[in-house]
Amino acid sequence: MRELSGFAFNSWMIISAALVLLFIFGPLAKMISAPSWDKMLATITDKQVLASVRLSLTTAGTASLIAMLFGTPLAYLLARNDFPGKRIVESLIDLPIMIPHPVVGIAMLSIAGRGNKFGELLDSLGVQIMGTSTGITCVLLFVGMPFYVNTVKAGLESVPQRLENVSRSLGAGPGTTFFRVTLPLSWRYMLVGMIMCMARAISEFGAVVIVAYHPMIAPVLMYERFTAYGLAWSQPVAVLLILVSMAFFMALRMISHPSGYKK
Template sequence: MRGLPGRIFQAWMGLSALLVVLFIAIPLAKVLTAPTWDVLLETLSDADVLKSVWLSMSASATAAFIAFLFGTPLAYFLARHQFPGKKVVESLVDLPIMIPHPVVGIALLSLTSPHTGFGRMLQSMGIEIMGTRTGIVAVLFFVGMPFYVNAAKSGIESIAPRLENVSRSLGAGSAATFFRITLPLCWRYMLVGIIMCMARAISEFGAIIIVAYHPMVAPVLMYERFTAFGLKYSQPVAVILILVSMLFFLLLRTLSLPKEKTE
C-alpha cells in the first residue's frame, strides 16, 4: 500500500509541474506566433519601435551601471557588518520589489516636486525628472537596485573574511584588498546582479507612465498601441520584449554560480 501513495504523490508532483510550465509557455508561445512575418518585419523597421526599444535598453543599462557604482558599497557593508537595525535596512532595500509600481512613480515625483527643497535644488542644476530620460533612469534604478544589491551581497558573503584579513595583515589597504581579493572572487555575482537589475528595469511600466509617459520606453509604446489599435499592432512589440527578456535570463543562467562558498 505504501507504493501506491508514493506513486500518486509523484504523479501529482509531475502533473503540477507540467501545468505550471504550460501555464507560462502557452500564452507566451501564442504571442510569439501571433504576428505574421510581414507585420513583424514592418515593426522591426518602425523607427518609433526601434527608438523605444533602444531607450529601454540604454536607460536600463544606465540604471544598472549606477546600481553597480552605488549599490556595491552598500552590499559590502551589509555583507561584512552587523549593526542594530540591519534587518530594517535590508527590508528597506527590498521594499521596491514589493510596493505597487505606481507608488514608486508617485514617491519620486513627490520628492522631486518644485514644492520641495530637493526639487528646487534639482531645478537650479537644470535637472528635470518629469517627462525626461533622467526620470526614466531614476525609476529604473529605484526598481532594479534591490536585485543588484542582493546578488552582490551574496557574492561577498561567499568569500571567507579571512582572505581579506590576510590581505590587510600583509599591508594592503581596504581599497587594494577590495580590488585585488573581493572583486576578482565575486565579480560573477555582481555581473548576475547587473543582468537582473537590467531585466527588471526593462519590464517596468507602472512607475514609468507616471513619471515619464514620453519619451516612450518599449512597454509604454506597447500599451499605447494596444489601447489605440488593439492586439495586431501591440503583439509585435510584445514579441521583441519577450525575446529580449529571454536573452537576459539565458545570460543569467549561463553565469549562475555553484552554491559552494570560497574556502
C-alpha cells in the first residue's frame, strides 16, 4: 500500500470531519431557522409546551440521579473484579441500547400493567407506573442506565488500583478507600455518565408513548403536534427543546471539564 503524504492525510482528515459536521449541523440548522418569530414566540409562551419540556428535563434528571446511586456500585464491581459470567452481565447491561424502543415500553407494560401481580403489588403500595411521571422515569432509567454504567466503568478502570491498595495497606476500609481515593479521581466520569444518561433519556419516544402518553414529555408533544397540525407547529417545539438541552449540557460539560479535555 502506498504511503500517504502528510498533505493527503491531513486533507482526508479535514474533509471527512467537515462532511460529518455538515451532515449533523445541516438538518438541525435548517430546522432551527425554519420557524417564524411569531410561531417561536407562541411556542415559548405556550404553557403546554413549557410543561412538556420541564417534564422531559425533570424525569431525565431524576433517571440520571437514580442511575448514579445504583449504577456506580455495579460499575465498580465490573471495573475491579473478574468473575464467571462477567461477559454475560456486561451484555445484559448493553441490551437496552440494542433492542427496539417500543420493546422497552412493552416490557414495562408486561411487568407493571394491569392484571400483573407485580403491577397489583405496586398499586397496593400507591405506586402508579402506567400513565404517570413515575412510569416515564422508569422508562428513561431503563434506556439511560447502560450509558452511565459503561462510562463510569471506563473511568474507574483508569484509576490505578495500586492507589487503592496503598490506602487499604494504611488501614483504611473499602468504603473509606472508595470515598477518599477512588471517588475524587473518578467523579468527572460519573458526571459525564450522568450527562450521557440524561441525554439518552431526553431523546426517548418509542417506549414512553406505550407506558405514558400522558403526561406528555416534549418528544411526545412534538409527535402529537406533527400528526395534528403538521411540520410548521412541531418544529418550534423541537427548536425549543434543542436550545434548552444544548444550554443545559454545555453547562454540565463545562463543570465536568473546566479546562478542556486533558490526558
